[in-house]
Amino acid sequence: MTVSRKQVHLAAHFPGVNNTTVWSDPRSGSQIDFESFRHLARTAERGRFDFFFLAEGLRLRELKGRIHDLDVVGRPESLTVLAALSAVTERLGLAGTINVTFNEPYELARRLASLDHLSGGRAAWNVVTTSDAFTGENFRRGGYLDPADRYLRAAEFVELARELWDSWRPDALAADQEGGRFVRHGGIGDVRHRGPQFDVEGRFTLPRSPQGHPVIIQAGDSDEGREFAAATADVIFSRHGTLEEGRAFYADVKRRLAGYGRAPDSLKIMPGVTYALGDTEEEAAENAAEIRRQQVSPQTAIAFLEQVWGRDMSGYDTDGPLPDVDPVVGGGLSQGRVPVKDPLAVAAKWRALAAEKKLSIRELVIEVTGRQSFIGTPQSVAARIDEFVTTDAADGFILVPHLTPGGLDDFVAKVVPILQERGVFRTEYTGTTLRDHLGLETPGRTS
């Protein structure tokens, strides 16, 4: 018997609304036409990916009090587009990012269960939290949520969703025409939840869905976030895309699992990564550099500076040196993104780097923001992915292409076959649900 190698999991991130997504390229298509979603999802399914992934942002981002106009803007309501994709794909998992602050458990649990039924067991939910009052201005709730309560609400939200998903017995649906029993006696349970965050009482409106519970993904990095993932999630979407950081994060989170009586492989860690390919290493490096230039236009370089410096920088020449003025701490120019934590330290680091490498503003921004995680030939990129996974820096990756909708075409055509030859990636789907693809157990009923 051959020893089977640790398998790679892959997901396709639909290009988002930040500067990773290149819109100035002639090959760049619509960010909203259904055809773009269909194209990327079908490409991922052809590549036998585990799932397709959508991020979420519930308010258009702003800089200097105005809507940020340099990046792609506009996206669909996640679950609605995923439901449509369920009709044009057969096996691919369908993951949506949905905020727990601006939703209610009963309604969201039933939307997710609906997607799980409609897709035959392929739904996943990336549970994100936010307390930001800026986004809250679009919602009834407003921005009242104390940041300290974010994960308390998230944990109780998911717990309640699970009570609802479990509330119909697996055999509740009798559909017995002769005997006149649509529902079996005792098949639909009463849910009574009383907690610090929610009071919910009643019956759920859907039978238990094919996966029992949709797959739960978590993306958040604080200690509370990691603890929440260890307690609750099936997958972590992380930002730790280097070998060293990846291993440290992986070890940290997997260690926490034991405290919840969970096995290490019941939680998959999938960093979000970007890549650039070429027929030779040099060509790949050139392609990578060209993509970075497209991602950081002069105007985008200024916008990055302004986020750190907290003041208007539009007068600076992006081919010239970094400004010698200091950042305004708490300038708060940017809304709708994670704020820069220590602007003075960041500015000092950037200045040192620019001086050492003789970089202009634009070159510096290109250097310090979002360099591709994997650059190389299909061979070397596949080897690198394999290395990350075998050495426990990750269980797989969420690939973030820079082009809509064809951004994964080359990866699927060139890298996937090599991963398959190496014996670390499936050549066919062996199961029908996303839990099958990820090797996760179908949850038992908790009650």
Place this chain on the structure above:
Amino acid sequence: MTALHLAVALDGAGWHPAAWREPTARPGDLFTAAHWAKLVGEAERGLLDFVTLEDALSLQSSRQDGPDDRLDQVRGRFDAVLLAAALAPLTSRIGLVPTATTTHTEPFHVAMGIATLDHVSGGRAGWRAQISPRPSEARHFGRREFPGPAPGPLDDLLAEAGDAVEVARRLWDSWEDDAEIRDVATGRFIDRDKLHYIDFDGRWFGVKGPSITPRPPQGQPPVTVLAHERAPYELAARVADVVYVTPHDAGQARAVVEEIRGIPREGTPLKIFADVLVFLDGEPGRAAARKARLDELDRAELVSDAAVFTGTPDELAELLLDWQRAGIEGFRLRPGAVPHDLKAITRGVVPALCRRGAFRREYEAATLRGLLGLPHPANRHAKVTTS
């Protein structure tokens, strides 16, 4: 003769509580996408304007105050917006009009959902806006942090629904059609002067905007409302494109039309549809017998807010034309049992209307607004150009 509009309301195995026990019903398939795809495919082959999909934020019940323990009726429903979205790629011309409630939901999410449905269907989305007045629904939303009207007086719920539709309409217009510019020279993807805050500040919620989703292909997907009395008629006249009413004969139809036409309204006239619950068989007497058999199975006579019709497709066609003369412009037929009564509509009633010159022989428009004869609406923010 002006052509009629024809829609079908889909819910469970049909509108009779015992419909799932009909030999052709497939009750075990109700929670699969394939089952619904077949039904909507049939409606599309019949060239219907649209289907509506029922929904609620609680389990079906024979009681007003909470769940019942009946085991002999269909229980369970999909989220209708998601069901409609799953049907969109499988159909190409028919309108998809899911029910979404305005009472406990976030107006922003609902508006994005309908806009997205419009994008994925290429301009075939509509919305049946509904209130959720039941205490059992309120108990599913244990909100303690901020006030809400539910379960409150009906007038408040209707006013809140009006606000929710107003918010959706403003959000759908918050991106002008030519907002996306992709201007490489200035590095700008979007012309932010063509994105607009909506700054809605109402009694129950405020919404800042703009939308996160670009303007839907139809501009304004049609909003529809079911109404049985004066207050919801007024709501419909104020915010909807289509109202469904429930007269029981031509005289009542005339009276309802008169009452609604008397309510002041701006813009395109409200389209008035009548709901009729139908049992149809080609052979005279057979539909009535079938309904009686279903009543017996359910151990009760069917009760309905809408008129209940039993008869042949030809007889129904005559009734529809009679009500059309009373001012009704379209019908939302609620099939007593599917697929049986749905097929009787598409293969019996539709041809009967065609023979009378009262229904389309092919789809004449690619969008739901087009099928309803509603013009593509200009964006409220668009500058009128005089060139």
